[in-house]
Amino acid sequence: GEWAYTEKLKEHFESPKNILQGNDTSEFDGVGMEGNLQCGDQMMVVIKVDKETEKINDCQWKTYGCASAIASTSVLSEMVKGMTLEEAFAVSPKDVTKELGGLPENKIHCSVLGDKALRAAINDYYTRNGMEDRVKKEQAKTICQCMSITDHDIEEAVLEGARSY
Numbered sequence: 001g002e003w004a005y006t007e008k009l010k011e012h013f014e015s016p017k018n019i020l021q022g023n024d025t026s027e028f029d030g031v032g033m034e035g036n037l038q039c040g041d042q043m044m045v046v047i048k049v050d051k052e053t054e055k056i057n058d059c060q061w062k063t064y065g066c067a068s069a070i071a072s073t074s075v076l077s078e079m080v081k082g083m084t085l086e087e088a089f090a091v092s093p094k095d096v097t098k099e100l101g102g103l104p105e106n107k108i109h110c111s112v113l114g115d116k117a118l119r120a121a122i123n124d125y126y127t128r129n130g131m132e133d134r135v136k137k138e139q140a141k142t143i144c145q146c147m148s149i150t151d152h153d154i155e156e157a158v159l160e161g162a163r164s165y
């Protein structure tokens with residue numbers, strides 16, 4: 001059969017750029033962690049920021065996500081280097097998938113992961129530097145349409161909750 005993935009995606013999956021080595025994030029100016037509601041995968045994005053210009057000097061990341069998450073975050077990390085914090089905050093999963101040459105519909109949520117973690121890292125930078133007023137919260141999104149939660153899932157969750165009392 002045919003792969004549903006573009007050449008660019010394969011490139012970035014096979015040799016991802018800017019992977020964070022090890023677990024030491026102390027030399028970074030902002031750290032963002034996100035979990036993906038749809039698949040449970042996790043992502044960490046860290047940034048170094050030039051305090052004068054507010055430009056991102058370095059953006060590294062690490063994920064336990066899938067190939068699409070790896071490729072899209074690799075592309076994202078390249079895109080945002082040299083951007084100001086405001087510019088980087090405005091980068092959308094659409095911009096990233098465009099750069100990748102497309103992503104299968106059911107993998108779009110994977111590109112959202114790096115994106116969200118980046119914004120969390122930027123917010124972390126603002127918080128650390130006394131600019132809480134610039135922190136922007138993620139907008140609440142409807143999840144019920146795409147998560148195919150069944151009544152059984154909900155019953156299970158309720159039971160789980162009941163058991164922990």
Ligand code: FES
Pocket residue numbers: 036039040041065066067068069109110113
């Ligand atoms: Fe979880 Fe892609 S399936 S990030």
